[in-house]
Amino acid sequence: MEKIYKLPGNCMTTAMGILPHDQVEEAMKLALGVDIPFWPQLPHAGFYEDMYVQITDNFPGIRIDEGEQRILFDTAEFYRELDSYVENFDNDDYFRIQGRYSAVYRNFLENPGIKKYPLIRGQSIGPISFGLKITDENRKPIIYNDEIRFFLYEFMSRKINVQYREISEVNPNSFVWIDEPGLSFIFGSFTGYPAEKAGKDYRDFLSLIEGPKGIHLCGNPDWSFLLETLDLDILSVDIFSNGNIFVRYVDQIKAFLEKGGIISWGIVPTLTEEYVQESADTLISHLEGLWNYLDSRGISIETVVRQAWLAPARCCLVNLDGTATVTKAFDVLRRVSEYFKKKYNLE
Structure with missing residues (x-):
């Protein structure tokens, strides 16, 4: 156990984590007004604030079409770009939430007030939900590709753990919960991802996560x-x-x-x-x-x-x-x- x-x-x-605001200051005020504050995700402030987009930085094979507001994935590009991932596997900077991928995250970490809270929280989209939403060039969800799915769980765990470590440096009483709307239907027979296999994969994924383990849906x-x-x-x-x-x-x-x-x-x-x-x-x-x-x-x-x-x-x-x-x-x-x-x- x-x-x-x-x-x-x-x-x-x-x-x-998701708020409807398009102004950082207003959103931060609301997020800091609860007992366990969090850094808010603000998709109305820009496409890169969307929780699905935020996780894609350095994901092999991914391209962001901001104009069309689409996340594109190409399988051939995925395999071509894997070398960069392998080379940076132990480089935390490679997995950080940086720059345009959140206007709020750094603001939250640099706020001296969050040290006083009994707990603080981050969040990330989970691999089930991401893998079901993002499709390849044949419009097939990437979670159905065995090799890509294995990578997806590993990549997500690295992203989540780096976020957890960063937040913990500011307030040691912290955690990152995983936003998983896809868990509402992944175990249905119609998904093409067998329930027993999905369950084992998810348990293995959570075993890689540092700190308190939480799921929101x-x-x-x-x-x-x-x-x-x-x-x-x-x-x-x-x-x-x-x-x-x-x-x-x-x-x-x-x-x-x-x-x-x-x-x-x-x-x-x-x-x-x-x-x-x-x-x-x-x-x-x-x-x-x-x-x-x-x-x-x-x-x-x-x-x-x-x-x-x-x-x-x-x-x-x-x-x-x-x-x-x-x-x-x-x-x-x-x-x-x-x-x-x-x-x-x-x-």
Whole structure:
């Protein structure tokens, strides 16, 4: 079993990495306003801020078409450029997030205020999601090419580990969670990537990751696989949409919490149509209902809250009001967190 990190829970707040802002200062203010801050990804500020693009720097065979906003991959170029990767395998600079690949990352690392937080966080798109989205010259997702897939997992782990080391130099209490929307459907028979093989590959990938291991996704995947099989330290879930399904996995949740795992309960909606129908009170009631269900089946609420983080349900880039709903959602998140911290005497 992989090492499990003892992380503080106590209904601290954090959030997914993607924000709808196009101004760095405004986005940073929001990202630093939670208990566990993060460097935000800002695709509205430019194509290179997109989480899929950010990971591509020095990936063999990749070309970025900024005008068409496309990531292009060529298999022949991939093999031609592999030598450069091999030569730089032990060169951390080769794997850093640099220059135009994020206007925010260096800003975050150079902010002296992040040293005071109990935890800080980075994030990266994961290999499953990237490998399913990026296609070769024949429009075939690269994850279906056995050789490229092996490289993909290795390359991603190097990128994530270099980011983790950089963040840890600023605040030793840090981690990088992996954004994996693709895990919602990779285990379906229609994907062409056998579930058993995908599961083993992902376990092997996580074994390469340094520091606390966390996964964030907004969909409804195989929760048993995530809770039981991967030896995760952190699992971030869209509870607003999927909570009633998630809490049915009582035995798996219990085992996950018993080994010290943290669940980030994404409870506050960020889509305007959903947000306007809720309030801090209704969201508190919703979350307490889920926790009461777990309590009735042998997982005490005290255990849950002490190993809980609270977050917005998901990122949202499509609201007609720009950043307004998301900003208000962060305010509601703070009120929900304050309620539970006070109720359960949390530090």
